[in-house]
Amino acid sequence: MTYPYDDFRGYLDSLDAAGLLVRVTEPVNKDTELVPLVRLQFRGLPEDARRSFLFENVTDGRGRHFDGGVAIATFAASRRVYAHALGAELDQLGAVWQRALGEPIEPKLVDTGPCKERIVLGDDIESTGGVDAFPHPISTPGFDNAPFLTSPYWVTKDPETGEYNVGTYRGMIKGPGRVGLQMDTPSQHIAIHLRKARALGVPLEVAVVLGAVPAVGLASVQKVPFGVSEYGVAGGLMGRPLEVVRCETVDLEVPATAEIILEGRIDPTHLEPEGPFGEASGYMGPRTSSPVLELTAITHREKPVVQAFISEFPPSESTLMRKIGFENVYRRFLQQSCNISSVVDVTFYEMATCNMFFVIRMKDPSPGQAWQALYAASGYEPSMGKYIVAVDDDVHPSDLGSVVWALSFRTQPARDVKILGDKLPRLDPSMPLAPGAPPVASGSAMLIDATRSHPYPPTSLPAEPYMAAALERWNRLGLGPLDLTVPVSGYELGDWTEENREEAALAVLGRYLETGAKLHGR
Helix, strand or coil: CCCCCCCHHHHHHHHHHCCCEEEECCCEECCCCHHHHHHHHHHHCCHHHCCEEEECCEECCCCCECCCEEEECCCCCCHHHHHHHHCCCHHHHHHHHHHHHHCCCCCEECCCCHHHCEEEECCHHHHCCHHHHCCCCCCCCCCCCCCEECCCEEEEECCCCCCEEEEECCEEEEECCEEECCCCCCCCHHHHHHHHHHHHCCCEEEEEEECCCHHHHHHHCCCCCCCCCHHHHHHHHHCCCCEEEECCCCCCEEECCCCEEEEEEECCCCCEEECCEECCCCCEECCEEECEEEEEEEEECCCCEEEECCCCCCCCHHHHHHHHHHHHHHHHHHHHHCCCCCEEEEEECHHHCCCCEEEEEECCCCCCHHHHHHHHHHHHCCCCCCEEEEEECCCCCCCHHHHHHHHHHCCCHHHHEEEEEEECCCCCCCCCCCCCCCCCCCEEEEEEEECCCCCECCCCCCEHHHHHHHHHHHHHCCCCCCCCCCCCCECCEECCCHHHHHHHHHHHCCCHHHHHHHHHCC
16 A cells, blocks of 8 residues: 555645545634534534535634634544545555554654745744644634644653654643643653653653644554654554654654644643643543643744644544544554454444443453453553443444443343442543642543353344345345344354254244144153
8 A cells, every 4th residue: 555645735635536525715713613613514414424624714703814724624524534544445444553553664854844834933933923823723612711732743752762752632822832731641651751851850842743644643643552653653554654854943853744843842840720621521621730832943834724633522533533543552452462362353432532431342252361351451541441341242342232232131240340440530520620630540440241151042033044035035025225233143152952953943844833742741
């Protein structure tokens, strides 16, 4: 596969050509009108009908008109859009991610790139409007207290090892040269870098990337192990090195074709109030005490396109991005790092923001393997997994009704449920914090083994030959299209004897009275 995009603009043109982009040319107020318009498709359209948006005539509450535009929902408005962002077919998403995670490709340094078309340094940041000169939208008008960067890729290096981290964390615009940083939990990798910088008594150098090739953004929101560079994962997604250039005022490298780069430093000893902000939990996140990025330079393309993720209430672009990415990372972790070969796949749920509830599907797990998988998944990321369920491979987690079936008839709560304490709460209003207080390990998790612990009788559906014949007749009678739910037909699960089979065979031949006579004789 050859990755087809060299920059964010080329990707937008490709979306347009594929019929996956809505171009809005009439004036739209970024503070009151932009996000609500896009939000409607997440409240009123099926996933496969959703598209990306590009606003080309943007205004704001102060009557300003902006050069460039705003692109939103451009990576994961739908699975079709997500596949387009990866440059892959829908049925190849898992294979592309497994290749990227297993074969990362480190970036290639080049002399310069389009992100250097305009360079603003030092005092000129204030006089030119700085970060506020760009049309960053208000995500939850009526509740948010400012525009926030919602798709920023925060680039930092480990102060001890020099290893890169690229992560997506919201950023409150506080002034022309000041951006707040909300990290959600202290386990985030940029938070680890900040703690190391504080211990060394130095500021943390930062570059914030806005608008890059999709591979960078998709890697940035992924849960890769600490010390693994998201630049390498992005290269793995692309099948070639990402081209990067040196920053002007900090010792970092950034994507050469990015729309906007914000350079600066964070004083790890300084915190100040940030938020509230509409969160992916579906509730407003509280005001917290957070670090602040002080800008030292801004470089950008002419008429830059500002990218924004639509997140907040699920489902959203961010939940679909996390779902597809997390499912691949956790499957790889359990199968390869934990050597649990019985794991088939892992399913996350958008309405749980892909953080709170997920299901591990397993094929013929040996005794104890379900619990091994449950404990390992809970420990992989300390704030992930409030409810984690293990099911057999005949349960289809994409259908929540199938999961409820397993919970109802394959578990005994006293035997198959364990409660863990000391979990980090993750944007969870059921665990209210004091204003400005940091998260503490006071949350909990429920692990449920919903795999069969002994042989079961067959499922009570007609056997496969009879359902296949029924489907053929249904179609011949012209009764209309069916959206069949798995399982369609019955199957054995171990608790079924040869006598049971013989009696069932006699029944469909009309010879069931023979069985009645036999049983009467007993």
